[in-house]
Amino acid sequence: MSDSASDSATPYYCIHNTSLLDEREGRDHDKLIGSAFSERLHTLLRKTGTESPSLVVALSGGLDSVVLLHLCSKLSISCRALHINHQLQAQSAGWEVFCGDVCRQWSIPFKSVNVSISSRNRQGLEAVARQVRYQALFSDLAENEVLLTAHHENDQAETFLLNSLRQTGIGGLSAMPEIQQKQHKWLIRPLLAFTRNDLIAYAKSHNLQWVEDPSNEHLMFRRNWLRQKIVPELQREVPGVVHNLAETAKNAQESQDLLERLARLQLQPELATALYLKKHPALDWPEHKNLLQYWLKHIAGHKILVNRQHFSWLEQYWYQSFDAKNQKLAYKLPQGHEFRIYKDRLYLLKEPGAQRFDSSAFIDSLFLPVNEEKHWCFRGTEQLKGRLHAADIRPLSEVKTHSAFPFSRKELKTFFQDQQIPSWERINWPVLVVHEHRHQSDGDTPGFSVLGLPNKQGANGVLAGVDQSELWQCLGLLSDVAEMQASGKR
Numbered sequence: 001m002s003d004s005a006s007d008s009a010t011p012y013y014c015i016h017n018t019s020l021l022d023e024r025e026g027r028d029h030d031k032l033i034g035s036a037f038s039e040r041l042h043t044l045l046r047k048t049g050t051e052s053p054s055l056v057v058a059l060s061g062g063l064d065s066v067v068l069l070h071l072c073s074k075l076s077i078s079c080r081a082l083h084i085n086h087q088l089q090a091q092s093a094g095w096e097v098f099c100g101d102v103c104r105q106w107s108i109p110f111k112s113v114n115v116s117i118s119s120r121n122r123q124g125l126e127a128v129a130r131q132v133r134y135q136a137l138f139s140d141l142a143e144n145e146v147l148l149t150a151h152h153e154n155d156q157a158e159t160f161l162l163n164s165l166r167q168t169g170i171g172g173l174s175a176m177p178e179i180q181q182k183q184h185k186w187l188i189r190p191l192l193a194f195t196r197n198d199l200i201a202y203a204k205s206h207n208l209q210w211v212e213d214p215s216n217e218h219l220m221f222r223r224n225w226l227r228q229k230i231v232p233e234l235q236r237e238v239p240g241v242v243h244n245l246a247e248t249a250k251n252a253q254e255s256q257d258l259l260e261r262l263a264r265l266q267l268q269p270e271l272a273t274a275l276y277l278k279k280h281p282a283l284d285w286p287e288h289k290n291l292l293q294y295w296l297k298h299i300a301g302h303k304i305l306v307n308r309q310h311f312s313w314l315e316q317y318w319y320q321s322f323d324a325k326n327q328k329l330a331y332k333l334p335q336g337h338e339f340r341i342y343k344d345r346l347y348l349l350k351e352p353g354a355q356r357f358d359s360s361a362f363i364d365s366l367f368l369p370v371n372e373e374k375h376w377c378f379r380g381t382e383q384l385k386g387r388l389h390a391a392d393i394r395p396l397s398e399v400k401t402h403s404a405f406p407f408s409r410k411e412l413k414t415f416f417q418d419q420q421i422p423s424w425e426r427i428n429w430p431v432l433v434v435h436e437h438r439h440q441s442d443g444d445t446p447g448f449s450v451l452g453l454p455n456k457q458g459a460n461g462v463l464a465g466v467d468q469s470e471l472w473q474c475l476g477l478l479s480d481v482a483e484m485q486a487s488g489k490r
Contacts, residue, residue, distance in 0.1 A: 054078040061211040064150035080109035157245035175249035263294035274301040342422035
């Protein structure tokens with residue numbers, strides 16, 4: 001393999017491990033050999049609670065991931081490598097071949113997955129590629145597999161600096177945790193305690209080879225600019241700056257963990273559902289801000305990132321209860337989301353007026369057994385269930401003008417106000433329409449039952465007692481609320 005990164009004829013851009021380590025700056029790399037890495041990894045694996053875990057190493061072919069794969073190959077734990085080919089450069093196919101060759105040499109199962117990147121914006125490319133890469137990695141994991149990435153201490157310091165430049169909060173300053181759960185799968189970064197020089201020293205001692213991505217030299221990417229221009233200058237002034245920045249990120253992680261614990265204590269059950277977050281009269285704005293971040297991360301039915309402008313709007317219109325009469329209390333967010341405010345509740349919605357629902361799935365859910373996880377209180381016979389399956393669930397806006405509709409406008413308005421149902425939800429409020437077959441000459445006479453609204457005889461409506469957030473989940477307006485709530489409990 002060629003050791004020249006500028007030779008366009010070579011398929012790999014493979015670099016031999018000579019003359020790359022400054023011994024004066026490197027720490028003793030022996031800690032990476034044998035027990036140190038193994039002990040740290042086993043400690044992190046125990047935290048996952050995964051029975052008989054298998055390792056999946058995200059293998060790019062670069063120095064870091066090659067060293068990680070070699071370390072894992074020495075363990076007694078089942079291991080395989082997963083390469084994500086972004087198809088962004090002419091050398092991508094060669095890098096994939098190189099990764100496969102390394103895995104065959106070390107007798108490690110190998111798989112490559114091709115992905116497509118739509119954005120070509122200079123600063124946006126890295127973020128989009130990272131998002132697509134992780135989605136592909138997690139999608140390929142089996143139930144007992146744990147993903148390992150090769151981020152090290154220098155990466156941690158760079159991430160801390162990058163986030164600092166974005167005016168991030170304490171969560172952003174936390175940079176990358178050693179272990180985290182994403183998409184219900186575990187991600188471990190077992191090399192965060194080691195510097196890049198440690199990895200180079202290890203690669204040199206084991207005569208490893210790897211590929212170099214020429215885009216790592218492009219200063220148009222902010223991380224490369226920090227790595228090549230800013231961090232070296234900082235190191236000349238403060239020799240231990242990389243370690244210091246990484247330790248600061250670790251301190252921020254501890255602070256973030258404490259803030260999440262505080263949010264769990266303050267977030268009373270009646271304050272939050274997957275639909276909305278309710279304002280707490282005894283908390284100040286920083287506490288509400290912390291609650292909001294926790295709600296968005298663990299409980300809300302949609303996932304978004306909130307910036308300074310969003311928080312400014314929320315403080316004025318939600319926390320301070322600004323008198324916005326004759327104003328629409330809504331704030332547009334990316335990807336069709338928006339914040340909406342109704343009384344003291346903050347909603348995060350996605351095009352609420354454009355959603356429709358599956359009548360059959362909704363009817364089935366009404367007959368689920370009542371237990372601690374579900375709040376459906378409607379119980380009926382199989383005969384009634386079959387009858388309901390012959391019915392439709394329609395939004396109120398489609399049926400309220402029907403001549404046979406039994407509820408007046410005043411009755412509906414009183415019901416919605418008493419139940420604190422916001423106006424945008426009322427137009428989609430489900431109405432059960434049952435077509436009764438009577439005399440052949442009469443045709444079908446529809447019967448109507450509005451969710452939760454008592455009928456004329458004073459009995460509970462057919463769908464009475466359904467939890468509002470579960471209703472929206474059933475109508476397809478939310479993600480899996482049960483999973484959202486489970487992740488919040490963690």
